[in-house]
Amino acid sequence: MHGRPRKPPTQEEQDASALKADKLRHLQSQILHFHHKKIFTKEGLEISAKLLEVNPEHYTGWNYRKLAVQHFTDKKSEDAAESLSIQSILDEELRVVETALRANFKSYGAWHHRKWVLSKGHSSVDRELRLLGKFQKLDARNFHAWNHRRFVTALKKIPDEEELQYTTNMINDNFSNYSAWHNRSVLLSNLLEKGVKEYSEKDSVLREEYEFVVQALFTDPDDQSGWFYHLWLLEQTAILEPFLLSSWPSHSSKLYISANDYSSDQRSSPISHCFSKTREFPFILCFSEPVVGVSSSTVSIECDYLTCSELTWTPLSSNGSGFAQAWLTCLKFPDAAHTLEACPVKVAVAHFQGIINMSGTSCSQSSHLFFTVHIHSHDQNQAEEQTTDRISWKEENFCMYAAESHDADLLHSLCKLQMIRQKSKDVGWSMKVIADEIDRCRELLSLTECKIGKLTLARLLMANYSLVSVSCSLDRNDVHYEEILSLYDDLMKIDPSHICYYEDELSLVLLKQMTSSLGSLLKxxxxxxxxxxxxxxxxxxxxxxxxxxxxxxxxxxxxxxxxxxxxxxxxxxxxxxxxxxxxxxxxxxxxxxxxxxxxxxxxxxxxxxxxxxxxxxxxxxxxxxxxxxxxxxxxxxxxxxxxxxxxxxxxxxxxxxxxxxxxxxxxxxxxxxxxxxxxxxxxxxxxxxxxxxxxxxx
Structure with missing residues (x-):
C-alpha cells in the first residue's frame, strides 16, 4: 500500500524468488531457441504455455504460439499421431489464455492473443460472453474486458441498442464504472451516426443522457467517471462544423501597399498598411478549427489585376499533418500596376465542397468577403533604402494608441468577426442545453466544493461563448469572462498538481477577453x-x-x-x-x-x-x-x-x-x-x- 514501508524479504522468500527467476530464464531461453529456429512442436507449445503462465507479458511467447498454430492448421503434420483438428488447437489456445489471465487480468498480450484466436471463426461466441461476465464480476471497470466485449459483440452482431442497455445496468450497479460510461459513449456515437430511428433526434437523446448522468454527479461529485461522460456530452452538444472565422485583409477593409515608409501617405496607418517592395502581400484565412482542403477549387478570388487560378495555399502548421487552422497564399500585383486606387478583391470561401476538419465534417457554410487594395507609387531609390536602426523595447518608447476613424472601423470589424455567410447554423437547442447545465453546475457548487465541478463550469461557460460567436444572438460582452477566470484561479489554489494546465486555460480565456471587443483591444x-x-x-x-x-x-x-x-x-x-x-x-x-x-x-x-x-x-x-x-x-x-x-x-x-x-x-x-x-x-x-x-x- 502507498505510504507503508516495505518489509525486507526473508531468506526463504529470497531463495524462492531466485528459483523462480532461474526457471523463468530457462523457459525463456528454450522458447527463444524454438522461435529463432522455427521449430514448431508439441514440446514447444508446452514450454510456451508454462512460460506464459508465469509471465503473461512475454510477447515472444505469444508470437511463437501464433506461428505454431498457423503451422499446425495450414500444413498438417505427416505424423498422424501429431495431427490435431483445428477446433482442438484453438480450444487449447483459449485455455492457455485463460490461465494467463488468472495470473494477470490486465495482460495486453493475453487479450490480443484471445482476439486473434476468436477471429479464426471456430470458437463459441456465446461461451465468450459468459466468460466475460465472470471476469467483469471480478473487476467491472477493467477496460481490457470492455474492449474485448466490443470485439465479441461485433462478431456476434449484437445490436448497439442491446449493449447500451447493458451499460445502463452496469452503471446502475456502480456509477463509478468509468469503463461502462466510456462504452456508452462509443455505442451512442455509433447510434447517432447511423441515424437509428429511436436515436435520430440528437437533441432529445443528449437531453436524456444529461438527465441520466446528473444522478451520478449529485450522488458523488468527487467521482470523476460521470464527469468524463458529461464532458463527452458537452462535446457532442457544442460540436460545430468548421467555418471561416477571420481573414487578412479583413472583410470590407482597405489595404495600402507601398515600398517605402507609410508615413508619406496620411490615409494609411500601421493597422492597414503593408510594406512590400515586390507588390506582394499575404492573404490569410483563419478557420474555427484545423481543416484541410483549402485550394483554388474551394476558395475563389476575383481581381482584375491578379491571376488567381494558379494560387498555392499553404497550411500554417508545423506538425506536418496537413491540417491547419490558418492557411496562407500570396497575392502579387504586376509591376505594370504602377499605381492603383481602390482595386477590389472578391473572395468566396467553401463555395464548393472540399474543406473538412479532422473528424471528417465538411465546411458547408460558404462565406463571402471583399476588400480593396491601394498601391502607391514610390521613389525606387527610397524603396531600396534599408534602415539599420535598432528596435528598443524600453517603456519610454511606447505611448497609448490614438486610433483614427478608419482604424477603429477595421478593428471593430475584426473584433466582431463580421463575415457575409450564405447561411448560419441553428444552435438554439445547443445553447439552451448548455444554459441548463450551467445552472445545474452552479447549483451543485453551491452545495459542495468540487474541483472537477469548477472545471466543468468553466468549460460550459467557454462552450457557451463559442456558440454565441456563431449565432451572434448575444453581444460578446455578455460572456462571463470574470467568472471563468475566477474559477481557474480557484482551481490553481485547490489543485496545484495540475497548475500548468489551469494556467494554459486561464491564458486562453484572458486572451479571448482582451480581443473580444474594440475597447479592450485598444487598451x-x-x-x-x-x-x-x-x-x-x-x-x-x-x-x-x-x-x-x-x-x-x-x-x-x-x-x-x-x-x-x-x-x-x-x-x-x-x-x-x-x-x-x-x-x-x-x-x-x-x-x-x-x-x-x-x-x-x-x-x-x-x-x-x-x-x-x-x-x-x-x-x-x-x-x-x-x-x-x-x-x-x-x-x-x-x-x-x-x-x-x-x-x-x-x-x-x-x-x-x-x-x-x-x-x-x-x-x-x-x-x-x-x-x-x-x-x-x-x-x-x-x-x-x-x-x-x-x-x-x-
Missing part, C-alpha cells in the same frame, strides 16, 4: 516611436506583456499585428503565432522558454525581422523532452539543407530554427546556452543580422 495597442530614429519609424504595437500568460491563443482577431510584445510572461512555446504572417517585431524576453525547439513556429513567420528571446531558460535544464518530438538532422525533413560545417554549433536545433529566419536584430542574452561560439554561429547562419544583443554585427 493594449500602443504607438512605438523612438525619438532618436533617423527614419522616424512608427509602429502600432500590441502589448500583452506582464500578464502571466503561459500559452498563446485567440490570434484570429490579431492577423494585422506587425509588432508584438509578450515579454515578462510564463510562455513556454511560440505555438499559436503561426497565423501572424505580418509580424515583423516580436519580444519574448523574460519568459519560460526552455529550448530552441520551442521556437519552431517562428520558422513560418517569413516577415520576422526583430526577435528578443533574452532572459529565458534555454539551456538551463539538462533534459528537454520536447527535443525528442522535434525533427532531427537524421530526419529526411531536413533534406540536404543540413550542413555540419559549423563546428561551434553544438545543437542541430539551433541550425534548424535560425537557418530559415531572415533576422536583422536578435537578442538572446541571459540564457544558459548562450556563449561566444553560439553567437558566432548565429551571425554565420543569418547574413542579414545587423544587431546581436545590442551590439553591431558589422
Amino acid at each position: 493594449n495597442i500602443h504607438h512605438y516611436r523612438e525619438s532618436t530614429s533617423s527614419s522616424f519609424n512608427l509602429y502600432a504595437c500590441l502589448r500583452l506583456n506582464s500578464l502571466s500568460l503561459s500559452r498563446i491563443g485567440s490570434m484570429e482577431q490579431l492577423l494585422w499585428v506587425q509588432m508584438l510584445d509578450l515579454s515578462h510572461n510564463k510562455i513556454r512555446s511560440t505555438e499559436g503565432l503561426e497565423a501572424l504572417q505580418l509580424l515583423s517585431c516580436l519580444n519574448l524576453s523574460h519568459n519560460k522558454i526552455r529550448s530552441f525547439t520551442a521556437l519552431e513556429t517562428l520558422r513560418l513567420l517569413k516577415s520576422l525581422k526583430v526577435l528578443d528571446i533574452s532572459y529565458n531558460e534555454i539551456g538551463a535544464h539538462s533534459i528537454d523532452t520536447r527535443r525528442y518530438l522535434f525533427s532531427s538532422p537524421l530526419n529526411h525533413a531536413l533534406g540536404s539543407d543540413w550542413s555540419g560545417d559549423i563546428e561551434s554549433l553544438d545543437h542541430w536545433d539551433v541550425f534548424f530554427i535560425f537557418k530559415g529566419l531572415d533576422l536583422i536584430q536578435l537578442d538572446i542574452m541571459g540564457n544558459a546556452a548562450v556563449n561566444d561560439q553560439l553567437k558566432a554561429s548565429l551571425v554565420k547562419l543569418m547574413p542579414a543580422l545587423k544587431w546581436l544583443d545590442g551590439e553591431s554585427c558589422n
Whole structure:
C-alpha cells in the first residue's frame, strides 16, 4: 500500500524468488531457441504455455504460439499421431489464455492473443460472453474486458441498442464504472451516426443522457467517471462544423501597399498598411478549427489585376499533418500596376465542397468577403533604402494608441468577426442545453466544493461563448469572462498538481477577453516611436506583456499585428503565432522558454525581422523532452539543407530554427546556452543580422 514501508524479504522468500527467476530464464531461453529456429512442436507449445503462465507479458511467447498454430492448421503434420483438428488447437489456445489471465487480468498480450484466436471463426461466441461476465464480476471497470466485449459483440452482431442497455445496468450497479460510461459513449456515437430511428433526434437523446448522468454527479461529485461522460456530452452538444472565422485583409477593409515608409501617405496607418517592395502581400484565412482542403477549387478570388487560378495555399502548421487552422497564399500585383486606387478583391470561401476538419465534417457554410487594395507609387531609390536602426523595447518608447476613424472601423470589424455567410447554423437547442447545465453546475457548487465541478463550469461557460460567436444572438460582452477566470484561479489554489494546465486555460480565456471587443483591444495597442530614429519609424504595437500568460491563443482577431510584445510572461512555446504572417517585431524576453525547439513556429513567420528571446531558460535544464518530438538532422525533413560545417554549433536545433529566419536584430542574452561560439554561429547562419544583443554585427 502507498505510504507503508516495505518489509525486507526473508531468506526463504529470497531463495524462492531466485528459483523462480532461474526457471523463468530457462523457459525463456528454450522458447527463444524454438522461435529463432522455427521449430514448431508439441514440446514447444508446452514450454510456451508454462512460460506464459508465469509471465503473461512475454510477447515472444505469444508470437511463437501464433506461428505454431498457423503451422499446425495450414500444413498438417505427416505424423498422424501429431495431427490435431483445428477446433482442438484453438480450444487449447483459449485455455492457455485463460490461465494467463488468472495470473494477470490486465495482460495486453493475453487479450490480443484471445482476439486473434476468436477471429479464426471456430470458437463459441456465446461461451465468450459468459466468460466475460465472470471476469467483469471480478473487476467491472477493467477496460481490457470492455474492449474485448466490443470485439465479441461485433462478431456476434449484437445490436448497439442491446449493449447500451447493458451499460445502463452496469452503471446502475456502480456509477463509478468509468469503463461502462466510456462504452456508452462509443455505442451512442455509433447510434447517432447511423441515424437509428429511436436515436435520430440528437437533441432529445443528449437531453436524456444529461438527465441520466446528473444522478451520478449529485450522488458523488468527487467521482470523476460521470464527469468524463458529461464532458463527452458537452462535446457532442457544442460540436460545430468548421467555418471561416477571420481573414487578412479583413472583410470590407482597405489595404495600402507601398515600398517605402507609410508615413508619406496620411490615409494609411500601421493597422492597414503593408510594406512590400515586390507588390506582394499575404492573404490569410483563419478557420474555427484545423481543416484541410483549402485550394483554388474551394476558395475563389476575383481581381482584375491578379491571376488567381494558379494560387498555392499553404497550411500554417508545423506538425506536418496537413491540417491547419490558418492557411496562407500570396497575392502579387504586376509591376505594370504602377499605381492603383481602390482595386477590389472578391473572395468566396467553401463555395464548393472540399474543406473538412479532422473528424471528417465538411465546411458547408460558404462565406463571402471583399476588400480593396491601394498601391502607391514610390521613389525606387527610397524603396531600396534599408534602415539599420535598432528596435528598443524600453517603456519610454511606447505611448497609448490614438486610433483614427478608419482604424477603429477595421478593428471593430475584426473584433466582431463580421463575415457575409450564405447561411448560419441553428444552435438554439445547443445553447439552451448548455444554459441548463450551467445552472445545474452552479447549483451543485453551491452545495459542495468540487474541483472537477469548477472545471466543468468553466468549460460550459467557454462552450457557451463559442456558440454565441456563431449565432451572434448575444453581444460578446455578455460572456462571463470574470467568472471563468475566477474559477481557474480557484482551481490553481485547490489543485496545484495540475497548475500548468489551469494556467494554459486561464491564458486562453484572458486572451479571448482582451480581443473580444474594440475597447479592450485598444487598451493594449500602443504607438512605438523612438525619438532618436533617423527614419522616424512608427509602429502600432500590441502589448500583452506582464500578464502571466503561459500559452498563446485567440490570434484570429490579431492577423494585422506587425509588432508584438509578450515579454515578462510564463510562455513556454511560440505555438499559436503561426497565423501572424505580418509580424515583423516580436519580444519574448523574460519568459519560460526552455529550448530552441520551442521556437519552431517562428520558422513560418517569413516577415520576422526583430526577435528578443533574452532572459529565458534555454539551456538551463539538462533534459528537454520536447527535443525528442522535434525533427532531427537524421530526419529526411531536413533534406540536404543540413550542413555540419559549423563546428561551434553544438545543437542541430539551433541550425534548424535560425537557418530559415531572415533576422536583422536578435537578442538572446541571459540564457544558459548562450556563449561566444553560439553567437558566432548565429551571425554565420543569418547574413542579414545587423544587431546581436545590442551590439553591431558589422
